[in-house]
Amino acid sequence: GIDIIRIFDALNDVRNLEVAIDEANKQGAHASGTICFTTSPVHTLEKNVQMVKELKSMGVQSICIKDMAALLTPYETEGLVRDLKQAVSIPVQLHTHYTSGLASMCIMKGVEAGVDVVDTAMSPLALGTSHAPTESIVAALQGTEYDTGLDLVLLNEIREYFMGLRKK
Numbered sequence: 001g002i003d004i005i006r007i008f009d010a011l012n013d014v015r016n017l018e019v020a021i022d023e024a025n026k027q028g029a030h031a032s033g034t035i036c037f038t039t040s041p042v043h044t045l046e047k048n049v050q051m052v053k054e055l056k057s058m059g060v061q062s063i064c065i066k067d068m069a070a071l072l073t074p075y076e077t078e079g080l081v082r083d084l085k086q087a088v089s090i091p092v093q094l095h096t097h098y099t100s101g102l103a104s105m106c107i108m109k110g111v112e113a114g115v116d117v118v119d120t121a122m123s124p125l126a127l128g129t130s131h132a133p134t135e136s137i138v139a140a141l142q143g144t145e146y147d148t149g150l151d152l153v154l155l156n157e158i159r160e161y162f163m164g165l166r167k168k
Contacts, residue, residue, distance in 0.1 A: 006064055008034035012043070014054045021058050032093065033060030037067040037080075045080060049087045062091040062116075067106070070099035077106040081113035091116035096131070103132040104140075111146050122155075124162040135159060 005024040009016040012035060024031035033055030035048050052063045063084060065072075072080070077094065084092050094110045094117070096103045107118045119131050126133040138150045 002029075004030040004032055004062075006032045006034050006066075007060070008036055008064075008066055010036055012036055012038075012047075012051060014051060014058065017055070018058060021055075021060055025059050030062065031060045032062045032064050033058070034064040034066045037065055037072055038069065039071055045083060048080060049083050052084050052088050056088045056090060060090070062093060063088060064093040064095055065110075067094070067096035070097040070102065072096055072106045073102060074105040074109040078109040078113045081110045081115045085114045093117035093119070095119040097129055098127045098132060099129050104136060107132055107137055108140065111141065122159055122162045124159060124166040 005020070007017050007020045007024065017033065021031045021033065033052065035051050035055075037043075037048075055063060065077075065080060065084070077096075081092060081094065092115050094107060094115045096106050096119070098104075107115075107120075110118065118137065120126070120134040120137050121131040123133040123135050134150075135152060135155050138148050138152060138155060141147055142152070
């Protein structure tokens with residue numbers, strides 16, 4: 001039942017993604033091309049833009065910014081999302097972890113810059129090395145042009161379920 005396949009290479013070498021992208025497309029899945037965000041003299045904004053253009057030409061239907069080490073900062077997120085959205089006309093998703101404590105702020109700046117999807121976790125399973133809490137992000141966006149339309153009362157019911165699981 002999985003129909004979105006997030007395809008990445010920890011080295012950000014698009015040559016290592018070609019076979020997986022081709023196969024996902026052959027199987028009728030949604031191939032999500034992923035850049036693994038990192039910092040170094042060679043991992044620049046321009047390099048990330050070049051990479052997503054290559055991924056788009058390889059046939060991906062969306063791009064995911066995978067910040068698995070929680071290295072993104074809010075304003076870096078804003079610039080990265082803005083530039084990727086200008087470079088390719090496919091959805092851009094943000095996947096960032098809370099390890100550094102910046103995930104919620106990165107999500108907010110990403111949303112303001114036009115990101116299409118963000119990854120979150122229900123609050124009992126959020127924070128730390130996980131993601132920003134779903135309920136907090138929904139509440140922060142409520143009543144704005146970015147309102148998710150998700151019902152916080154229903155999310156609280158889901159939260160209660162996961163609180164029980166967390167206790168176990």
